Amino acid sequence: MPEMNGDDERQKRMSIVCWSNDLDRVWPVMILATTGAASGLDVNIFFTFWGLRVLQRNEKRTTGQNWKQRGESVMDRGGTDHLKLSKMHMGGMGTAMIKSLAKEFKVASPTELLGMASDLGVRLYPCQMTMELYGLTKDDFIDNLETPLGAASFIEMAAESDINLFI
Amino acid sequence: MDIDIDAGVRRALAEVREGALSVELTLHFCGGLVTKDAVAYPGAEDEAAGFQRERVGDLDLYWRQRLVVEGSTASRVSTEIVPRHLRVRTKDGMLSAQASYE
Numbered sequence: 001m002p003e004m005n006g007d008d009e010r011q012k013r014m015s016i017v018c019w020s021n022d023l024d025r026v027w028p029v030m031i032l033a034t035t036g037a038a039s040g041l042d043v044n045i046f047f048t049f050w051g052l053r054v055l056q057r058n059e060k061r062t063t064g065q066n067w068k069q070r071g072e073s074v075m076d077r078g079g080t081d082h083l084k085l086s087k088m089h090m091g092g093m094g095t096a097m098i099k100s101l102a103k104e105f106k107v108a109s110p111t112e113l114l115g116m117a118s119d120l121g122v123r124l125y126p127c128q129m130t131m132e133l134y135g136l137t138k139d140d141f142i143d144n145l146e147t148p149l150g151a152a153s154f155i156e157m158a159a160e161s162d163i164n165l166f167i
Numbered sequence: 168m169d170i171d172i173d174a175g176v177r178r179a180l181a182e183v184r185e186g187a188l189s190v191e192l193t194l195h196f197c198g199g200l201v202t203k204d205a206v207a208y209p210g211a212e213d214e215a216a217g218f219q220r221e222r223v224g225d226l227d228l229y230w231r232q233r234l235v236v237e238g239s240t241a242s243r244v245s246t247e248i249v250p251r252h253l254r255v256r257t258k259d260g261m262l263s264a265q266a267s268y269e
Contacts, residue, residue: 035196038234038245108194108201112268116194116201119248 013042014163017154018051021076023083023095023110026054029167030113036163037120044161045117046154048127052134053078055126055141058111064135072134080111118144125149168250170223175257177226180209187211187227189218190264192250197237205264207255217244228255 014036018029029045036043047055056063056078063073088094102109108116118124126141128148138145149157158164172188180188189212193204212218212229221228230253235242250266257263 031196031199031201034201035236038194038196039236039239105200106203108203108268112203113201115251115268116248121247 011040011042012163013044013161014165015044015046015154015158015161016164017166018045018047018054019049019166020086021050021053021078021083022086023098024085024087025167026051026080026083026110027113030110030117032165032167033117033122034113034120037117037122041163043117043120043122044125044157045122046125046127046149046157048130050076052127052130052136054080054083054110054114055124055145056136057140057142058082060140063140066135069135078140080109080114083110114142125154127154168221169252170221170228171252171254172223172226172228173254173256176207176255176262177224179257179262180226183209185209186225187229188255188262189229190253190255191231191233192253192264192266193233193235193242194245194248195235197235203266203268205253205266207262207264209262217246 016029016033018026020026033043033045053076058079058081060078062070063078064070085095085098123146125146126148128150131148176188180186187210188207189210190205190207195202195204211227214220217231218229219231221230232245232248233242234245250268252267253264255262255264
């Protein structure tokens with residue numbers, strides 16, 4: 001990582017809002033985050049609304065405290081292994097085909113990229129409000145996450161960033 | 168990192184009386200994708216060049232992880248990213264490696 005020598009030479013910062021858990025949105029989020037971090041950028045990702053499900057452990061089937069939250073978690077399974085295409089999912093066939101193509105071309109999967117992001121020091125922030133809405137707790141998530149954030153804290157972070165993306 | 172070296176690799180190395188194996192892993196952050204490459208070859212490598220040595224049974228495995236970023240003139244060796252699984256096997260009489268980061 002580059003050295004920080006004062007305001008003019010501070011490490012460039014990128015903040016990304018991951019709002020969706022569609023495969024075709026999460027993949028670019030992870031590619032941009034890892035590429036940014038590998039290039040020496042300080043990278044933050046804020047996972048909110050549908051995007052929060054990306055941080056869920058793959059083996060977690062149902063989550064939530066009441067029937068509405070549990071029902072939602074069954075309908076929209078979380079974890080990077082269960083992401084679906086927003087178009088041409090075709091009951092799983094389209095998604096399986098894209099994943100198979102990616103494997104053939106040795107493209108790193110979203111699960112691999114999430115692990116790499118963590119290794120490269122990308123900070124992964126769950127959205128506090130969405131956690132409460134879905135009834136998700138720390139135990140439902142993968143390891144190495146930052147303290148959950150609210151909108152005001154994210155805006156503060158975004159205001160300090162050189163690149164801000166909403167995906 | 169889980170390391171899995173097939174019996175065929177051990178036999179191939181024994182045939183050339185080699186007790187070491189090297190694997191170079193590369194992640195390419197280029198062209199809007201992140202792609203993985205892994206190359207395995209007989210013999211030891213230089214730890215000063217960023218290779219890490221691991222004893223796997225009766226073999227010495229030397230491995231390093233390189234990152235190639237689009238627009239950069241040189242690749243860099245990363246100690247931050249470590250594959251979760253590494254498999255080395257023989258394929259069509261050649262050594263072949265595959266890394267997984269899941």
